[in-house]
Amino acid sequence: MTEHVLIIAVERKSGEDLHFKYALEELISLTETAKGEVVDVLTQKRDRPHPKTYLGKGKIEEVHELIEALNIDLLIANDELSASQMRNLEEEFALPIIDRSQLILDIFAGRAKTREGKLQVELAQYQYLLPRLHGQGHSLSRLGGGIGTRGPGETKLESDRRHINHRIDEIKQRLKTVVNQREQYRSRRRENQTFQIAIVGYTNAGKSTLFNRLTNSDTFEQDQLFATLDPTARQLKLPSGLQVIISDTVGFMQDLPTALIAAFRSTLEEVKEADLIYHVIDASHPDHHQQQETVKRLLKELNAEHIPILSVYNKKDLLSTSFIPFEKPAVTISAFEESDRLRLLYETEKLMMTHWEPYTRIVHASEGKVLQQLKKASIITEQTFDEVNEAYTIHGFLPSSHALRQVEELEE
Structure with missing residues (x-):
């Protein structure tokens, strides 16, 4: 079922109007990507977000009215919320609330396909949630599904900090193996230049x-x-x-x-x-x-x-x-x-x-392998064939440190 979403956002008085407008459009797109339906957007101009409730008292009343009138299922804040802001807002509205960061993490959780991608997202979710455990309320135990519940949401995070720390260490260890494999691929590509x-x-x-x-x-x-x-x-x-x-x-x-x-x-x-x-x-x-x-x-x-x-x-x-x-x-x-x-x-x-060095190389017709190497590894700008000497004259560009250039220098 598509969730009805109300976006709440604080526009800094000192900020750029256009930048704020595009940030809101982006948040709406993110919500739609997460299969939510944005039914309204409520904004407030302030010097900075309210330290306890993100929005000021008057706007809090407006949110209550919109929740009632539009049958809102979920609130999404444009900024990253502190644990206490999240807890206070959930208690105020008796509705789940997530912020921009949680929404992005949720989309990543749905997108990850490889083992490495899934581990990376899970790690990011735990690291995001860990400092917020004391303040989190309903949103960590939304067992019914919906936006913000993909990933580690069902493990009673709020009561088990040790379990999370242990899981973070475990994921980091697993990722280390994957990272080492990736590094082996990289070093092979470096060796092959x-x-x-x-x-x-x-x-x-x-x-x-x-x-x-x-x-x-x-x-x-x-x-x-x-x-x-x-x-x-x-x-x-x-x-x-x-x-x-x-x-x-x-x-x-x-x-x-x-x-x-x-x-x-x-x-x-x-x-x-x-x-x-x-x-x-x-x-x-x-x-x-x-x-x-x-x-x-x-x-x-x-x-x-x-x-x-x-x-x-x-x-x-x-x-x-x-x-x-x-x-x-x-x-x-x-x-x-x-x-x-x-x-x-x-x-x-x-x-x-413009970043490589020019080279000229004479390759005899019998050196087919060298010719293939030059075609694969360099940018050839001119190639002529001398029938008398049965040799190609190659003009092109190669990185200054490339092994093929060192061969050329030895021949000279």
Whole structure:
């Protein structure tokens, strides 16, 4: 059964009206993603949220009236609530209440498919709930299901802090094994000197659509928030013949719960291993500039801001006016258009060549293996065949530290 949801939100007097408006729209989308129906939104302008009840006394009365008139099942707060605020509001309204962070954690719990993803979400939920145990009321024991009850909700969290701490240690231990396996894959890719591209971006920017079209994959894609949760990596051939690894990652969002970022750090480490980042931006979104800044801030937190970035402004088919990219280097595309995707790949090679070093190599016709290696590992810009000497002259670009370049230097 769809739950009727009332959203409550405090707008800071010193804040930006537009930013607050988009944050509310985002919260409504999150609620719909969690299969809730937002029947009304109640806002209040204050210097800061009320320390005990989040909203002021007058607005509390209004909430009572709306609950009665609209048959409300659940309240969702736009901000992260303290344990005491949550307890006071539940006692006041005799209804369950969750905040933005719990809602996001709930969506992640429903999205996780792999063992690692499920463990990461469960860890984040426990870490979020642990400091709130003393203040939690009905919301931790909602056995009837509904938004905010996925994951560890049925284990009587409020009465068993030791059990939770033990479970957190257990999950961390299990995740360590998975993290070690992931690190082995990474070190193998490093040894093979495979070029890696990571796709990042604000949630619902079209990352999975682009990933699927580029690699002919079928990872989950849908017009909803956090459609992709578990990272996926595939091989991709660039126009020159160079083979790279490209990986899709979880969408970013402003005000992501700290516990979630911490729990997903091992997954997000994939971004740090990349040689190039595609930052996919929904060019049609009115708040795309703010979304860009959120992603850049999170990349900085991951210590990945030093990696070259190609800004991919997506959804140009939804633009009604001419568009000027804010970031450089950039390309404006529709992920559905094959010609746009090809242009993106050519731009990718152009950008790679600015970071790589040119090389010239003579490869004899008998050295077929070397020729294949160069085609797979470098960007070949020119290839000629000398029939007299039965040798190819190859011009191209390679990373300065690549093993194939060292072979070339030895021959010289």
